[in-house]
Amino acid sequence: MQKLIIQGGQELCGEIRISGAKNAALPVMCASLLTSETVVIQNIPNLQDVATMMALLEQIGVGILANDSGEIAFSATTITNPTAPYEMVKTMRAAILVLGPLLARTGQAHISLPGGCAIGLRPVDQHIKGLQSMGAEISIEQGYIQARADHLTGARIIMDLVTVTGTENLMMAATLAHGTTILENAAREPEIIDLANCLISMGAKIQGAGSDVITIEGVERLHGGSHTVMPDRIETGTFLTAVAACGGEIHLMHTRANLLDAVLDKLIEAGASIDTGENWIHLSMNRRPRAVNLRTAPYPAFPTDMQAQFMAMNAIAEGTAVITETIFENRFMHVQELQRLNANIHVEGNTAIVSGVAELGGAKVMATDLRASACLVIAGLVASGETEISRIYHLDRGYEQIESKLKQLGANITRTRAR
Ligand SMILES: CC(=O)N[C@H]1[C@@H](OP(=O)(O)OP(=O)(O)OC[C@H]2O[C@@H](n3ccc(=O)[nH]c3=O)[C@H](O)[C@@H]2O)O[C@H](CO)[C@@H](O)[C@@H]1O
Numbered sequence: 001m002q003k004l005i006i007q008g009g010q011e012l013c014g015e016i017r018i019s020g021a022k023n024a025a026l027p028v029m030c031a032s033l034l035t036s037e038t039v040v041i042q043n044i045p046n047l048q049d050v051a052t053m054m055a056l057l058e059q060i061g062v063g064i065l066a067n068d069s070g071e072i073a074f075s076a077t078t079i080t081n082p083t084a085p086y087e088m089v090k091t092m093r094a095a096i097l098v099l100g101p102l103l104a105r106t107g108q109a110h111i112s113l114p115g116g117c118a119i120g121l122r123p124v125d126q127h128i129k130g131l132q133s134m135g136a137e138i139s140i141e142q143g144y145i146q147a148r149a150d151h152l153t154g155a156r157i158i159m160d161l162v163t164v165t166g167t168e169n170l171m172m173a174a175t176l177a178h179g180t181t182i183l184e185n186a187a188r189e190p191e192i193i194d195l196a197n198c199l200i201s202m203g204a205k206i207q208g209a210g211s212d213v214i215t216i217e218g219v220e221r222l223h224g225g226s227h228t229v230m231p232d233r234i235e236t237g238t239f240l241t242a243v244a245a246c247g248g249e250i251h252l253m254h255t256r257a258n259l260l261d262a263v264l265d266k267l268i269e270a271g272a273s274i275d276t277g278e279n280w281i282h283l284s285m286n287r288r289p290r291a292v293n294l295r296t297a298p299y300p301a302f303p304t305d306m307q308a309q310f311m312a313m314n315a316i317a318e319g320t321a322v323i324t325e326t327i328f329e330n331r332f333m334h335v336q337e338l339q340r341l342n343a344n345i346h347v348e349g350n351t352a353i354v355s356g357v358a359e360l361g362g363a364k365v366m367a368t369d370l371r372a373s374a375c376l377v378i379a380g381l382v383a384s385g386e387t388e389i390s391r392i393y394h395l396d397r398g399y400e401q402i403e404s405k406l407k408q409l410g411a412n413i414t415r416t417r418a419r
């Protein structure tokens with residue numbers, strides 16, 4: 001098993017190129033199931049989740065071809081096996097995103113209930129309820145969602161809660177339904193807009209993506225298209241937070257500041273200076289961070305996927321921060337690992353009270369999920385001495401070349417086999 005070894009305590013300075021967004025690339029790849037023609041996608045990050053999704057799409061029948069300029073072509077000419085087996089989806093939440101497209105295109109889908117980060121129960125009842133409103137017959141048998149529909153019919157669907165992949169699944173299914181679908185209480189995340197743009201390039205009729213009401217007029221068929229995946233706002237936020245915690249200066253290219261206003265506001269509150277341009281962000285930090293309170297909530301509020309990284313920064317901040325997690329019921333697993341580094345954190349229900357300490361000390365810690373891993377990397381970079389992080393396969397699900405990017409900033413970080 002691989003590990004990361006970090007010698008912490010240094011400032012970080014340098015320039016980094018931000019990769020395409022995991023949470024935008026995965027749904028866009030699934031959109032290729034909706035057409036027999038080729039969909040060409042650029043800026044797909046090289047991640048474990050992307051490799052898992054490619055393997056899943058291939059076994060469904062999709063031909064995948066990468067060229068030298070970084071474009072990847074997906075051709076779902078015929079769907080031979082509308083199934084997502086347990087072995088392939090147990091590690092990846094986004095596998096549920098083949099459900100809507102397969103049902104809309106072939107009238108059937110057999111999808112293992114998905115895995116992903118162990119951060120809460122993560123049911124998919126809203127996906128199922130929405131598809132049932134569109135006429136699908138769905139049952140759960142032996143851990144699989146068994147779905148059938150002669151055809152899907154447009155419907156008005158009011159989601160009980162804001163769900164990102166739920167909105168994406170229903171939006172994709174609705175593109176080929178008979179009639180108009182109205183999704184109310186839809187998620188407003190930028191990744192929804194990115195997916196809608198891809199679908200529109202394939203001939204879909206979608207209005208309102210990015211607002212909480214999305215209207216989709218079903219069409220007879222979709223054609224091929226091309227799309228460039230948006231920058232990863234969580235990777236962007238993670239590097240900015242690392243530098244805010246360690247001190248130093250960072251210039252991020254190929255990203256967009258307007259994707260993470262809530263995060264930038266909190267970094268400024270912590271004491272960082274931030275400049276932004278059309279596709280870059282520059283942050284400098286020349287003081288110990290100030291503690292910042294935060295409460296996670298659906299976009300445009302503070303993202304749950306940045307909560308753990310801000311916990312690491314608050315652990316060495318001046319003052320006490322109150323962090324409230326409202327999206328997932330079990331997303332504080334990094335707390336007990338941070339405590340091994342001498343962090344002073346007290347959890348009560350969905351609130352963590354973080355009393356900043358002047359210094360963290362290196363220790364052996366274990367990554368428990370994707371963003372918890374990023375939190376431990378940041379804490380390790382801040383801590384004096386050596387930090388060893390195990391179970392870093394979580395990190396590789398969502399960060400492209402994280403240690404080489406951190407080395408570009410001057411971090412002392414190496415990947416090693418188990419000792
Ligand atoms: C691949 C991907 O894009 N993952 C992101 C997506 O996950 P994902 O789409 O899985 O998260 P959701 O937005 O669906 O989940 C939000 C909340 O709704 C609940 N829920 C969701 C669906 C449902 O049918 N029933 C239900 O109760 C979940 O348990 C959770 O408490 O959005 C999350 C919230 O921004 C992010 O943390 C994940 O990084």
Ligand SMILES: C=C(OP(=O)(O)O)C(=O)O
Pocket residue numbers: 023092093094115116117305370371398
């Ligand atoms: C929770 C995350 O991923 P997933 O939904 O794929 O588990 C994440 O990206 O932080």
